[in-house]
Structures are given as C-alpha cells and as structure tokens.
Amino acid sequence: MDIAAGRMDERPGTSRLGIAGWMLFDWAAQPFFTVITTFIFAPYFVSRLTADPAQGQAVWGYTLTAAGIVIALLSPVLGAIADATGPRKPWIAFFAAVKIASLALLWYAAPGSSLIYAALLLALATVAAEFSIVFNDSTMTRLVSEREVGRISNIAWGLGYLGGMIVLIAVVVLVASDPQTGKTVLGLDPLFGLDPAKGEDARITGPISAIWYLIFILPMFFFTPDAIRATMTMAEAAARGLEELRGTLSELKERAGILRFLIARMIFQDGVNGLLALGGTFAAGMFGWQTMELGVYGIILNIVAIAGCLVASWLDPHLGSKKIVVASLVCLTIATLGIVSTGPGFTLFGLAPLPSTDSGGLFGTAAEKAYIAYGLLVGIAFGPVQASSRSYLARSVSPDEAGRYFGLYALSGRATSFLAPASVATVTLLTGSARIGMVALVAFLALGLVLLLRTPYPAHRPT
Template identity: 70%
Template sequence: MVNRIDWTGTQPPKATEKGIWGWMFFDWAAQPFFTVVTTFIFGPYFVSRLTNDPVSAQTTWSNMATISSVIIALLSPVLGSIADQSGARKPWIGFFAIIKIISLFGLWFAAPGSPVLYPVIFMILASISAEFSIVFNDSMMPRLVAKHEVGKLSNTAWGLGYLGGMIVLIAVVTLLAASPESGKTILGLDPLFGLDPKTGQDARITGPISAVWYLIFILPMFLFTPDVGRGLPFGTAVRSGLRELKNTLGELRERRGILRFLIARMIYQDGVNGLLILGGIFAAGMFGWATIEIGIYGIILNVVAIFGCLIAGRIDRGVGSKVTVVISLTMLLLATIGIISTGPGYTLFGLMPLPTADSGGLFGTAAEKAYILYGLLIGFAFGPMQASSRSYLARSVNPEEAGRYFGIYALSGRATSFMATLLFSLVTYMSGSPRLGMATLILFLAGGLALLVRTPYPADRA
C-alpha cells in the first residue's frame, strides 16, 4: 500500500487499499460516458445519422458543448468552495449521479429524424453532472496519499478509466453495433437485444449502458473511500463558501505560480476539450465512418491511452508532473497538425501524396491509415496530460483548500473552452470547412504550452 503523510498538522482520513481502489474506480465508472457517448459512438451518430445535414449537426453538437462548458465554468468554483465548507463530497457526487443517469437513459429516444432539442438537453445535463462530480472526486485526492505518490495515483486512475471505457467500447462495437446494410456486427453476429442499426439503436443504447455502468461502479467509492466529516449546515456553507471563493480569487494575486498554471491549463485544456469533442465527428464527416469504424478507432486510442498513463505515472513520479504535461502537450500539438493536414489522397498538407485506392475492409485508404497513426499520438498523450495536470495542482495546494482550488481548476478547464468549440463553429460555418475549424485548436495547444513552460513546479513556489 502507498505511504501516507500528514500534510497540514491534522490527521487526514485513513485510506485503506480498498479506499484507494474505490477512489480510482470512480474514473473507471465515469469514462464510458466520455468514450462511447461523447466521443466515439453517440456523438458521431448525432452528426452523421440523426439528421440529414452533417455540417449543421456538427455545429449543433459544438453549440451543445459550448453551453455545457459555460455552465460548468460558472458553477464549478462555487460548488467546490461550498463543498469545502459543507465537508463531505459524496452527497454531492450522489446528487449529480442521479441527474446524469436519468439524462443518459433519455438518449435512447434520439431516433433518426426526431427533434434534436431533446438529446441536446440530455447531453447538457449529463455533461455538467459528470464534470461537477469530477470536481468533488478530484478534491478528495490530496487526502488519500502522500504528495510524492499523487502523480502515480492520478495516472493509474486515469488509465483504469480508459480500460473501463475500452471494455464498454469493445462490447458495443463487437456485440451491439451493426452495419445498416448487412445488419451484422463486426463478428458477423446479430446485434444483442435485437437492436436495429437502421434506426440508430446501436448508437442510442450507449446512453443507458453508460448509465448502468456508472451506477454500478461508483459504489466502491461510496462504500470504501474515506470522506471528510460534515461541516457547516448547507445554508451557512453556501454563504461561507461564497466568501471563501472571493477570498481565494483575491489570494491568487499573491500565489502567482498557481495563477499562471491555471491560466496555462485554461488555454491548453480548451484545445484538448475541442480535440476530444470534435475529433470523432471530424473523422466521421471526412471519411464517412460508420459506428463500427469509429468504434474500432476508439478502441485503438484507448488501448494506447492505458499504456500511456501507466508509463506517464512512472515519469511523473520520477521527474514530476510538469515535464509529463509538457511532453504530452507537444505530442498532442504534433498530432493535431497531422490530423488537419490529412485528407483523401494526401497528408502533411499535400507534401506527402497518398494512394486513393480503397483496399476494402476497415480503414481501407492510405489517408485513413495516416489518420490512425496521428490518433495513436493523441491516445498516448491526452490521458497523461490530464492526469498529470490534476496531480500538478494536487501537489501545489493543501487538502483543506482542495475543494475550491479544484473548482477553480475545473473553471480553468472550462472557462474559455466554449471558445474552442465556438471558434470551430464560426470558422466551419463561415468557410464550410470543418478542417479549417479544427485548425483553430492549434492556437490553444501551442499557447498553453508556451505559458506552462515558464510556470514554476510545484506551482505554489512563486
């Protein structure tokens, strides 16, 4: 079992081996929503099959992400600060779990040709509930292990999350998702439960599946992971939390290292959010990938992501979170350039022509294979980037202030994230080219990386 130390002079709650695994299983429980709903299955279905206008659907999906990001940005710091005063985090996680689970079940009704308003509302509710729960779960981390173990814990949990997401994705692709033409899965089987791919049931089922998975696997965290005791009554906690948030925002002027880290993270996380939200639907629009192709692509990325997090955990423990994030951002920047430089018959903006012949089967063209290679860089880097960013902050604050600082951390990940999706929507709408829209992500990744390089580590040093 990992060692634990007292950071603040008061004994933190004891985290048994079960408690630590329970906390890590939160990521295992939460990840399928992001993997099969947001990124690889339901999102591309929303764009390519729910309506007859893929460009307009991409804009609608981007607008949904923008609205979610604004709500998350405004409320995460407030909720985190209130949680610091009210004490226990688990009641908050449970409350938002109810909203998330109900919303995910609602996605089942998003049949082709049905109004897009309802799935958009359900996605907004599920997204903000998922992100608010992450704020409370992350704020528990500094109390579980010693500071030098935080990076390993964070990356291991993130890798466990990708493993959970991959298992669900594999199940969907091999047992549920079928070709609309043949009606068979990639294994040549009839879809389980009699799902009809022509009406999108193979994609729509990912909402209820993610809901059930989440419900089952957050239970170890509730049962075994220690939580702080109850603090102030709710009304008093709200008033006190708002005062503390105001004080913390003013305090950031003195803690300039943390402020610089949060600004850097705000910028580069915008680019990463955009890449995760839009990457799958960009591929679906460019290559005409159906659920099976998108699913296999997602499996490849998740397999690579698991190994990336395991390797990054050792790097983080050896040389620190900052070096891990810098390496990861550099890889993401190169991958994004590669993706937007690739189209049918070429890559690297035409400097490398590619054969246009389709060899048949999955990813039959050379351009699709090039896209997958760039995707491997994304898979290897985006997990460590997020996990080590989380441990970067955990090493820079005390447990008693973790709630409000992780709330501000969520704000820094979402405060301007609507800018990435909004800029994508505007550029795509004005130019008619999703490729130009995707190119705007480079600005966020490169800008955040440049600022992070000049940020102290840990961030509370200056």
C-alpha cells in the first residue's frame, strides 16, 4: 500500500507547540498506570484492602479481565466512528471526565471496604484511560512525517514515565511512611497527616492522579490540531463508522502484513499488560513490600524506562520500529523468567540459592535485590516495546484511516487481554501460588515475538 507512506510524508508540518501538546498527553496519563495499576494502589488492593493476598490478586486479575473485554469490544467501533466524525478531542474530553471522577472516588476504598466498589472504579478508570489513548494515538499520523513518528512516540512515552515517576516520588517522599516509625524517608510526618494504617498513603494516589491528569491534558486541547469535523450527524457518523469498520475488517484479508502485526501485538501486549499490572502485586505478596518499598522500586524502574525510551527514540529512525520491538520482547521474556524464578532464598527456580539473611533497610535480602535486577530489564524494555509498536502501525497506514486502524490496534492490545490476568488469577487460585500463576506471562511474550519475526516492516508491504 504505497499510498500510506506517501501521504504521511506529504502532509504539512505541525507547530512545535502542537506536537508538545500531543506528547504531554502521555505525561498526563502515565501516573494512572504508574501509581494506580502498577506500584501503589494495585498492590494495596491485593495485600491491604483484603486480608487474603491470593483472593486480592484473583479479584484484581478478573477486574482487568472485565475492563479488557469492554475495551476490546468497543475500541475499534469508537475508532471507526471517530474517523467518520473527524475530531478526537470531544471523545477524549468525555472519557477524561469518567477517568477523573473514578480516580477521585478511590479515596473511599478503605481497608475492609468492599472489593467490588474499588474494582468497579478501577475498571471504569482503565476503560476510560484506554479509550482516550485510542483517540490520542490516532492523531499522531497527522502531526509529523513517517520518519519522525518513531522519535516523537518514544519521546512522548519517556515523558510519560517521567511524569509517572515524579508523582511516584512525591508519594514515596511525602506520603508513604515506615510502619515502624510512622515517618517518611525524609524523617517527616506524612503529608496532610495521612495514616498508613487506614491505607490513606495508597488511597491518596487516586485523587493525585486525577488532578495531575486534569491539569496536564489541557495543552493537548489548547494547542494540538484536531481533525476537521465531518458534515454529518452523530447517528450518520455511527452508521458510517460501523460500515467502515466492517470494510476495514474485510480489507485486512488483503493486507496480510497488518493483520499479522495486529495478531502478534495482540499476543505479546497481553503479556506486557499482565506483567505491568501484576508485577508489583506479585512482589508485594512475596516479599511483603509496603508502599515505601514498592514506590522506590517503581522509581528505579521508571528511571531506567526513561533512559530506554530516549535511546529508542534515537535508534528507531535508524533501525526501524520492528527491531526495537523485537529486542524489547527478548528483554521482557528473559526478565519475566527471572522474576517468576525468584523467591525468598533463591532465584532461577532454586538452581541459584541465595542467602536468606536480611541486612536491614530497603530490599535487605539477596532475593529482593535479584528481583530488582530482573526488574531493570523490564524497565529498559517496556517503554520501547509499546512506543515503537505505536510507530510501527503509524508507518503502515494513512492519516485518513488512522482512527479505525488504531481502534483495531487497541483491540489487538485488548482482544485477549483478559486471558493473561484471567490465566494468572485462575492458576493462582487453583495452586495457591502466585509464582506458578505468573509463569503464564512468559508464553504470551514468547509467542508474540515469534509471530512478529515473520511480519513485514512496514506492515503494509507484501508478506
């Protein structure tokens, strides 16, 4: 499909302020994934909101499953409707309102309260966050040339990790306290007098993420150009959008490369999503990490992730998005094997025994240090694997069809997203072992990698 590459190079450039506004969307959105679904609130949900960590991990896994099914079913439909209506910003605004309200209400998820209440809010916030990403990602093809999409995608992703890390540092330094002393790492009382015994150190991350998102999403609305509004009603746009979606699905039969890319991405992204969502809860249950340890671990990973995205932003235009994604998947597969092979007193499934003595302080045992070492590999790779996948598709479609294809892209990231958390949750319940449950993630990453190796780049080229 030569038209895709040609049209991307011919479109007029966007102002630097417009591109900066688009990149700040990731800066605004990432704290939700950093402090809510990965390092702070999700581990709190699993290990402190309920007295049974195995039950908590199972409910968390099924929450992600339910949200994933909704996202998978509706993302391509909404993407196609957006192509028909034109502007993306009204859609982003609506889902931003849902996300902000859901996050703010997490403050009331106190220990001993209903798991269903917190799970419902988390599911709503997750669905709203992912739908917003569909519409924001689909504008990328209109902003810069084909060569530049990999660079701005990785820089934006790196900015997202920086934003997430800043919020995470604020939580760790100003809010999280040592259960023994009641003081933060700076030796201060927690900000606002928050009481860790009531889970307030974790619960506050909901309102903080909501406020951060509200403030920093505004530059995208003010400065980033939107598509021209189509001259049709919403009902007409919905009908046309659904018709175009059916046409796109039929069209995929002739665009085998894009179809293969979407299938490969569907499988490996499931593993990535599961690793990001469950890695922190796994560590919390295995080592008993509290908000402070989880926060410091998250800061370490985010520092490495920022560096990984910056390096990938330079390599992507030279090596191409496919090589970046392949290298990242290799790192993630190795890291996941390392993580699930590690427990108190051992790593590599017991082939490498480790001293069980605790030297005191943060991450005092050798097993915890090994876990962090594997986590560094995750940090290096989980930004580039997603950012360069985004630019992989952007190089393969034209701007006029970007909405529906990025809707399918979101579908490919969510169509089987319920399988990884559901597999982990179910195996965990059946075996009583979170470690055995986590092994399932390796299969998703490895199979997706194998399929991607046989996919053309860009994906519109003949297979």
